[in-house]
Amino acid sequence: MLLEKLTNREQVLIFIVIATFAVGGYGLFRFVPELKKLAELETTVEQNVEKVKNPKFPEEPDEDPDDLKEVQDELGAELADLRANLENLEKNLAPTDNQEMLLKISEAARAAGVRVIESVPFVVQKKDGEATQAIATRLTKRMKRKLAKEAREKARKAGSIVTTASSINIPKEGELIYRLVNELDNPRPFQRISVEGGFIDLQKFIQALRTMPWQATIVKLDIDVSIQTPPQGMPQPILAKMIVAI
């Protein structure tokens, strides 16, 4: 038999080869991976032991959830009341989807005897970057062009510059305009109005604004003496520029 003819040296070499393969295979595919798993498991155990020895309990709050719930419910009720009140107040504000308020202002100016030199939307940028919208106009294009032409002509005569609604103003925090834009759910539109006339007429106009069917507030007022020379015996006319929150 071939096996019986093997010398001791050959037998040892064969054993070494087989043992190398067997031990190597076992070590490579079984022992080392299993040892690695055991090390991971051991690490997990150590971590768990550490967690058990030093448990990190979250600080238990002093408040009782039931009490907080009651507070929450009370607050909810208060909010509901406040919203209801706000909705009632907003009913006093002019609708933003038509021109009716502007017509009322125009009529008040005529009744007070002041001449409207300029009436353009005053667009304000909210803190989130969004711009407020002007009151939507329902005028035809022809009427719009006519009004724009008149405004430019009046401005030219008055020596003022007509600004367009496209210029966006950024109010400072704390200003009334800022608050009207940023603190209300429905930001109010603004209208920049320039009128010319006597002081008494201006007072009448401002008084008329207070008695409008909807709330109109002058949030900025500048008064200058008009550059036009009045006829002899007549008082010097004044030019009032105001921003009205509608």
Next chain:
Amino acid sequence: MQLNELVEKLPFFNRVNTVLVCEIDHLGLRAAAMQRHGEHLTISHEAHSDALDFNAAVAEVVTHVRQQGWVGKHAVLLTPAVLQSLIDLPIPPKNKLAPQQIAEQVRWELEPLISQHHSISAIGRMLAAHGYMTEEQIEDALSQQGRDPNSPNINISQDIIYKRFGEIVLELGYIKQAQLDKCLSRQAWLQSPSEAIQCGWSPQGRAYGDETGTEMLFQWLASAVNQSLLRQWQAAFTAQNVKLEHLYPLSGCAVSTLPLDKKTKKHQLLIEVHDTMLTGTHLIGDQVSQFHTLPNTPQDTQNNCSEMYHLLAHTEMDTVWLVDSASKNEVEANTLLSNLNRTLQQPVKSPAKPTDSITLGMMGAARHFMGMQGATAIAGVAVNEPLPPLLQRVEIRAMLAGMGLLLALGAAEVFLQVRHGLIAYENEKISADLKKIESAIARVQTKVDAVKKLKEEINNNQEDKKELTAALDLLSKELPKRNQIVHAFLNELDRAVSDDVVIDRIAEDPIFGFTVNAWALNEKSAQEFISTFQLAMQPLGFKLKDITVATQTGRLGLLGYSINFNATTLADDVWKAVKQSPNQTNPLQLPNTPASSAPSPAPSSPAPAGKPAESK
């Protein structure tokens, strides 16, 4: 004894308890299936074959005993071809030598003897044993073959000296061709030209040599057989699906059937008689002390027995045994026994034969094969050569190496499993504790989360409430107040302006309030205007700041006084801070601004208006 019986019943110690014992001589092949029962043997089946070809003879007896119900698979054979002798070796009975080394020593001693032993199965002796020739005829034929071509008795050719014995006796007409063929056929199973032999041995323990023990020799009972004959017999039995285990000498095996006692050290002499040979065995206790073989013929049996007795009986024998396998009948056997009793002047005993056809040698061979009492007095030749020591066998080494490897891997695996078990146990224990702690933490965390969520909701609602309140205040209070302030500012301005005062400009800043630029004809009018307006605006929360009255030429070239001041609702410190930090125009963002003094800039800022120049 009971322990032995018990051990025999165990699976791993189950020795062979049945064996087919075969014996050949010139008469043919005899077989007996023997069953062991403790230290006793029973003969269960018997068979006999006279076939010339021993292949056919083996097939015949095996078939016959199987038909009778024998189911064993092992066989032993007693044959005259096996030589048994007592030799001296420098090897003690208890030694650490490998079987191969002992075999080599035994072979060295027996090789010269085996060729002499072949003379027992010479064709002339076989013809004489069969009764085909007489001793005189054999001597005559031998003398003819003995290179005596000038003998006057017969007319022989010149080349007769080159002829074989059988051819000579045929030519002389002593035998027939059929008789010669029969003997030659049998002789082919008893002799072989091959010189390779296979040996068996049994140490006897008796030692010779000097007292120092350096040249000690020990008696070994050894046997040998030609290897080619052994393979021939092995093939014959293998063909019948029976494994031939041992070959024994035809004469000399009956000794193990005698009552051998190791302790008493009795001297016994056994003379075993066969047709062609005669052996004598001198036993001391259960050890063979002397062993001798003589060729035999039926005519010289008594003389040979006497010769054997005198050859071996140097001391007084306690018992002399005669095992007669050569006598044709009981009368002849009794005659030989009584003659020996008379001749030797010592009682000679004859052990009883089990049956007429079964010899005591067959019984002895069976006892040796099954390791029974007295087996050490026989040396059989194992068919398979003795194996090297266990540790030198490749398969054993491979098995041990494999077991070592498996043990190493098993140890590694046990290490892994034990470590895994320990860690898993620890993990399980810790996990249980951890689970309790985590559940407790989860309960607290749930409460914390619930409280946190409620707090966030409350905060959000409070923020909403704050915003809604601010919006409500803005719409319901501050905007109407603003309108009121503007209206009041213009009214108060109208009342405060006298005929000597002209308002040039009113500018409103959302933070700083109103800046008023006016002109008066004289300083008194200017101061009166400032004083009156200041008093009028105080109820509205306005204060006049940075008041300046300076000489200035008016529009119509009149010399008068310019009036400049700010009407603001800012507190004094805030006003100063604003003035010192012109870039920081929002007083709400000024550092160190008292909260109480922080104004509500736009809504509370008055809207003064100047009485225009048209008033005067």
